[in-house]
Amino acid sequence: MKKNWKNRLIGLLILLLPFCFTACKKEREEANGMEYTCPMHPQIVQDKPGSCPICGMDLVAKQPADAPAPTVPAGLDYLLQPADQAVVSSIQTIKPVQKQVENEITMSGVVTYDTRRQYTIPARFGGRIEKLYVQFNYQPVRKGQKLYDIYSPELVTAQKELLYLLKNDPGNAALIAGARQKLRLLGATEGQISQLARTRRESYTFSVYSPYTGYVLDPAVTASPTAAPVTASPATGGGDGMGGMGGASGGASSTTAAPASAPQGFAIREGMYVTTGQALLKVIDASQVWAQFNVASNAAGQLKKGTPITISFNQIPGKTMQSSVHLVEPVYGEGQNFAQVRVLLPAQGNSILIGQVITGKVAYSTGSALWVPKDAVLDLGNQSVAFLKADGVFKPTAVQVGQRAGEQVEIVSGLKANDVIAANAQFLVDSESFIKVADTSR
Known part of the structure; x- marks a missing residue:
């Protein structure tokens, strides 16, 4: 009986032990200022511990801000590798190929005037314009065609000097030759001087003839298209103004209009007085024109003087011309990231209009380099990535790409010829992933 009583007492003590430990723990937590939250x-x-007055859940102890983080054994590092650092897949693989590739540069451009064939006709002497024989801009003129009649006291005096010598001192060849030369320098032609010597009568209105063949313009008109090469469009017009470029010496039927801001008439008028050296008219010889192209800065190094180029006209399907690069400008325009390339075009007999939009193509062979299909490289915007296969998995590696040729892309750095990469980098990435390129060798 006494033994049973002892056993019951021991059992009761065992049952009370957890409550004692819990009470002690609560007393310690309360003493340490522990807080509890739902x-x-x-x-x-x-x-102190308790229940949430809202949902009735047991409150849990809050972790203090300075509580140490749980430690992870070093043996578990392989479990912490990011999920986007390696991909297991069985897609097709390729190797970069060291080779030369036939590439092509495509450039947008516009037809413009050859500035070497633009001439200014100034007034060689002061006077009054008596009659104008050209009436509007882009009117075709021929060499020797009459442009205007002018009255000039200076020219009248020069004629009288020659007539005086011919009448009073016909044997003085030196003075007579000097008087003739003075008239030539003032713009008189040999025919006018001969007629003066034959008729022995000075002319008070002197005719000025064009020394060039081309199109006449007011000096204030800009003779180049104002539109950018990539957005330029052909201008159209009517009447018998500027013809096709082939009409520089024959008057073709095709026409083009002046720039919208250009004056349609001349600044000089009949009855106006002009001064010596004043620019009266401008003549442009358009038998040869320029094709000006914009080429990306990274492709300009492939072009040099004499490089063959094929030119197609956007407004004339099927029409092409063969020419060669005449000049690659050694400077960039302000705020531009492309170079200007100039090509000479023979416009005589061709339906070429100033301002026409054109496309130029240059074929060349690249140097020996590593090339891969463009699908094997993933462009992330700020870098390019290829998936390198190692130990049965694909790991992203940063690569530097160079020029592109069709479906091929040049690898400048990041890969070697014996590397094995995924043939389709896009296949390994979904639309919402971001590839972390890091050193995965550790």
Whole structure:
């Protein structure tokens, strides 16, 4: 009987032990200033354990801000490798190929005037314009065609000097030759001087003839298209103004209009007085024109003087011309990231209009380099990535790409010829992934 009583007492003590330990633990937590909160309602904070007055859940102890983070054994590092650092797949693989590739540069451009064939006709002497024989801009003129009649006291005096010598001192060849030369320098032609010597009568209105063949313009008109090469469009017009470029000496039927801001008439008028050296008219010889192209800065190094180029006209399907690069400008325009390339075009007999939009193509062979299909490289915007296969998995590696040729892309750095990469980099990435390229050798 006494033995049973002892056994019951021991059992009771065993049952009371957990409650004693819990009470001691609570006393220690309260002594340490522990706070308790509800997992579902963090606004509930108490200084002792209990239940949430909102949902009835047991309050849990809050972790202090300076509590140490749990340590992870070093043996678990392989479990912490990011999911986007390696991909297991069985897609097709390729190797970069060291080779030369036939490439092509495509350039947009516009037809413009050859500035070497633009001439200014100034007034060689002062006077009054008596009659104008050209009436509007882009009117075709021929060499020797009459442009205007002018009255000039200076020219009248020069004629009288020659007539005086011919009448009073016909044997003085030196003075007579000097008087003739003075008239030539003032713009008189040999025919006018001969007629003066024959008729022995000075002319008070002197005719000025064009020394060039081309199109006449007011000096204030800009003779080049104002539109950018990539957006230029052909201008059209009517009447018998500027013809096709082939009409520089024969008057073709095709026409083009002046720039929208250009004056349609001449600044000089009949009855106006002009001064010596004043620019009266401008003549443009358009039998040869320029094709000006914009080429990307990274492709300009492939072009030099004499490089063959094929030119097609956007407004004339099927029409092409063969020419060669005449000049690659050694400077960039302000705010531009492309170079200007100039090509000479023979416009005589061709339906070429100033301002026409054209496309130029240059074929060349690249140097020996590593090439891969463009699908094997993923462009992330700020870098390019290829998937390198190692130990049965694909790991992203940063690569530097160079020029492109059709479906091929040059690898400047990041890969070697014996590397094995995924043939389709896009296949390994979904639309919402971002590839972290890092050193995965450790």
